[in-house]
Amino acid sequence: MALTLKVHIVEKDITETMLFDPATLVCDACKIIGEKFPEANQDKEYGMYFVDEKGAGVWLESNRNLSFMLRNHDVVEYRCKIRTLKVCILDGTLQTFMVEDSQRVSQLMIIICTKIGIMNHEEYSLIYELTEDGKENRQNYGTFALKKRKYGEKEKDMNKMGTNDESNWVDHSRTLQEQGIDETKVLLLRRKYFFSxxxxxxxxxxxxxxxxxxxxxxxxxxxxxxxxxxxxxxxxxxxxxxxxxxxxxxxxxxxxxxxxxxxxxxxxxxxxxxxxxxxxxxxxxxxxxxxxxxxxxxxxxxxxxxxLKTYGVTFFLVKEKMKGRNKLVHQLLGVAKDTILKLDKKTKEILKTWPLTTVRRWAKTPNTFTLDFGDYSDQNYSVQTTEGEQISQLIAGYIDILLKRQQHVLDKSGIEGNDRLTFEEYNLETAKHLIIQHDGDTSSYQQIDVRSLSKPSNASSSK
The missing domain is CATH 1.20.80.10 (Acyl-CoA Binding Protein)
Structure with a gap:
């Protein structure tokens, strides 16, 4: 049975109903569309972009069948995959890159940083700066001075504590198009992880x-x-x-x-x-x-x-339960390249530190965040926060860098072994389970004991 699709030619702003074999590969479907509309510039690389009922868009993988993502009467866009990307450096310099729109941000970071002359691309990210009305802020890129906006009580506390930098980091696991960032937008290049x-x-x-x-x-x-x-x-x-x-x-x-x-x-x-x-x-x-x-x-x-003790630490204003009392108090939770800290909200005194290598797993919900330190601590550390996703991404980012650096050392030294290092990642929203395995003996590299590292786990697995 044929698959009926409404194909929107973006450059020509026309929509044509076309029939395809459901088993047709996306790359072959693009050739068919290109032959039907020869007026489209064939010197460019084109792809198929699908927006679902919820408004979420995704580039169709060229080696997949059309039936993998599409159903009868779906609307797909036939658009050029090459786009311009405007990136503002913190010193105010604006640079424009030609990139493939279907590539994830993690892949784009390699291109951007390499062309600018930055080698450690994994420590950098991009910020999409927004104002209070949700519109892009094009002013003051040189000093990253954000426009003033009205704050709720919690946000005022976050500003006073120095925990609210209003950074709207892009998602490295998705494309810019999937995040609603088109060619007219300007992104800010900024270091996110302070590792090297x-x-x-x-x-x-x-x-x-x-x-x-x-x-x-x-x-x-x-x-x-x-x-x-x-x-x-x-x-x-x-x-x-x-x-x-x-x-x-x-x-x-x-x-x-x-x-x-x-x-x-x-x-x-x-x-x-x-x-x-x-x-x-x-x-x-x-x-x-x-x-x-x-x-x-x-x-x-x-x-x-x-x-300074606070250098390289990203702070989050959280609430935790007072010991022996049914009362919640504000504290500061800090994440650094090798440490997780708890600070007193007023005095900024460090109350507790946990080496990052002791984190066994963590769990996030819309209103809570929980850390499990395994044998290093006799109980989990749980706080109330709406920033669990940001905390999770930051910890995951530092651990990913640790893993890559460790693997680089092993590869460079030529060490071989039968030990398998396994790290588990769970996502509470999607229930996806990913196993990441690395071969090698790390006993000679005590400075980074990656066997003690793991990724987020379901809250139900907490002790």
Missing amino acids: EQNIDHRDPVQLNLLYVQRRDAILSGTHPIAEMNSIELAGIQCQIKFGDHDDQKHKIGFLDLKELLPQGHLKSKGIEKKILAEHKKYGVSLGIGGRGELGAKVDYISLARS
């Missing part, structure tokens, strides 16, 4: 500048909370980067725009501009640096930021 940034110095000016801008903006926005003393030191170095060596005749009280140098909470501190100017002078003269260049000053800025 300690190796960045003046010899890698591209990543150095990106890391500096992102760290500076995180500090100024409060996403990376720091003490006032540290903010003064960093502001002094920032003055060196922006103005060069200190000049007593020029750099006086009233010269600085404090909003460009300090977090909101430190702007009204008494005598703070005088302290920053003194720090600027000290940095350039007292330390005997004398004419420290811009790249060198950026290295120093990043080094100082990296020395």
